[in-house]
Amino acid sequence: MESQWLSLFDVTIDFDQSHLFFPRIVTWILLILLAAILLTRYRLLVPGLKHAGRVLAGREGDFDRKRFFGTLALTTVYFYMMGVLSDVFPNTGYSFLICSIVFVFLLSLLYVGQLSRRLVVIIVLNALIAPAIAWYVLAQLFRITLP
Structure with a gap:
């Protein structure tokens, strides 16, 4: 019985995947923040995105x-x-x-x-x-x- 309780405190690290722990957390936080920005500022962003698309397509501006x-x-x-x-x-x-x-x-x-x-x-x-x-x-x- 005692060994089951001690096994709760054993830590194993998968070194093949451990380096991906924080990048995954940061990626999800950034995606959630991007979604929040897009939802709250959609009307302000659309004109700028349309202008950037026209510039990239070469229809306006110096690029x-x-x-x-x-x-x-x-x-x-x-x-x-x-x-x-x-x-x-x-x-x-x-x-x-x-x-x-x-x-x-x-x-x-x-x-x-x-x-x-x-x-x-x-x-x-x-x-x-x-x-x-x-x-x-x-x-x-x-x-x-x-x-």
């Missing part, structure tokens, strides 16, 4: 398609490659570091106006330093598992 779709493509490739590289470097955070360096570099090149030698040096330094600091703080100091 930088190269930067918009380039950002979407780079972000998609960033997350995909992080998953691919996490199989090569499991639980080290190196895939996060490598992909973030490349992502920051290419995104900066996409958004810079006129390239000069000085700007390229700044972009390269930013692409190397910012992800390295983020990786060091998250993976090394806080011991957060990164892909």
Whole structure:
């Protein structure tokens, strides 16, 4: 009888799924908040959404398609490659570091106006330093598992 009571206090962790616990909670909270916003502010949002649709379709306004779709493509490739590289470097955070360096570099090149030698040096330094600091703080100091 005593062993049944003690079994209530045993904790087992499924490490294959444990990292998904908080993202699922945050996702559901964000979806509930989105639904609340859409229900309460529907009349205010519709004109803006119609305007955005017309701009995306190219029927009105000045729209930088190269930067918009380039950002979407780079972000998609960033997350995909992080998953691919996490199989090569499991639980080290190196895939996060490598992909973030490349992502920051290419995104900066996409958004810079006129390239000069000085700007390229700044972009390269930013692409190397910012992800390295983020990786060091998250993976090394806080011991957060990164892909």
